[in-house]
Amino acid sequence: MTSHSVLSPLTRILLAVLLVTTICGYALIPLDRSLPVHWGLSGAPDRFAPAAIALALPALLALVVVALGAVLRLPRFRGDLDASRHVMSVALSSVVALALALSLATLALGLGLDVDMPRLIALMVGLQILCLGNALPKSRPNRLAGVRLPQIMSDPRIWRVTQLWTGRLMMLSGLVLVGAALLSPGPTTLIVLIVAAVVIPAFAGILIGTAMARRA
Numbered sequence: 001m002t003s004h005s006v007l008s009p010l011t012r013i014l015l016a017v018l019l020v021t022t023i024c025g026y027a028l029i030p031l032d033r034s035l036p037v038h039w040g041l042s043g044a045p046d047r048f049a050p051a052a053i054a055l056a057l058p059a060l061l062a063l064v065v066v067a068l069g070a071v072l073r074l075p076r077f078r079g080d081l082d083a084s085r086h087v088m089s090v091a092l093s094s095v096v097a098l099a100l101a102l103s104l105a106t107l108a109l110g111l112g113l114d115v116d117m118p119r120l121i122a123l124m125v126g127l128q129i130l131c132l133g134n135a136l137p138k139s140r141p142n143r144l145a146g147v148r149l150p151q152i153m154s155d156p157r158i159w160r161v162t163q164l165w166t167g168r169l170m171m172l173s174g175l176v177l178v179g180a181a182l183l184s185p186g187p188t189t190l191i192v193l194i195v196a197a198v199v200i201p202a203f204a205g206i207l208i209g210t211a212m213a214r215r216a
Contacts, residue, residue, distance in 0.1 A: 006081060007069045008089045014096040018062050021103045025055040029110035036109060036117075043118045043187030051110055058103035065092050065099075072144075083142035090135040091145065094128040118187035125194050126177030133170025133201070136163045147205040151213035158212045166205030173197035 007015075029035075035054035036045030049057075069092060072081050081088065101124050105115045137160070139146050141153045146163050153159060177197045180190060 006072050006085065006088045006092060007066070008093055011065070011069075011089070011093045011096050014093065014100050015062055015066070018059060018096065018100045018103055021100065021107060022055060022059045025103065025107045025110060026052070029055065029107070033110065035106060039117050039187070041188050041191065043116070045117075054106050055103070055110070058099040058106065061099040061102070062096050065095050068092065077144070080142040080144045083140035084145040086135045086138040087132065087145035090131050091128075094124075094131055098124045098128065116184065118190050119181050119184050122177055122190040122194055123181035126174045126179075126181055126197065128174070129170050129177065129197050129201075130174030133167040133172075133174060136167035136170065139163055147202065147209055149206065149209055149213075152209035155213065155216060158209055158216065161212060162205055162209035165208050166201050169201035169204050170197075173201055 029051045031050065031052040033051045034048040035051050036047065037049045037054050037057060038045065038047035040046040048054075071077070072088065098121075101120060105117060105120055108115050136146060141156060141159045142148070143153075146159070147166055151158070152162050174197060177193050180193050184190075
């Protein structure tokens with residue numbers, strides 16, 4: 001990874017694999033066939049699109065990551081990027097990994113295979129949160145990643161403790177979500193757990209940082 005690039009070698013490899021998967025989808029699946037692109041609370045697909053569109057959606061998500069990586073190379077973001085490089089690198093890699101998982105799932109659906117999409121998404125989101133929680137304590141005060149309230153960003157010690165405990169809670173919630181995805185308790189429960197795994201660590205981090213700032 002160059003000094004001004006946030007796209008890690010892993011991200012670039014995932015992008016290459018995603019490109020191959022997308023090409024295979026267009027070569028193997030009839031493009032006039034309808035494929036699911038949205039799943040309801042019951043876990044059943046409730047929206048469909050032509051295969052040409054369904055196959056392109058994960059690739060478009062990856063293109064957003066590439067565009068964001070290019071924007072973050074602008075001089076105005078350089079200081080914040082250096083302070084949050086570990087977190088941003090993991091975040092972009094995890095989004096591309098999610099896009100690849102969705103692309104593979106779409107390919108499998110197009111080939112007539114069954115895919116438990118809510119379970120797959122819960123698993124991928126759980127892994128994302130777990131990896132982000134591990135990277136978060138490595139960041140320094142910045143405007144791009146972490147719990148970024150002004151009173152937290154103004155004190156490096158408060159920043160460090162806030163990101164440390166937020167990261168630990170994210171890792172715990174990620175592990176719980178991965179375990180739930182493997183046990184597959186049902187799509188509605190998985191959706192509730194996904195929301196909780198995202199919201200609870202962030203809210204707890206805000207409370208921790210705010211309480212430390214008041215005591216300071």
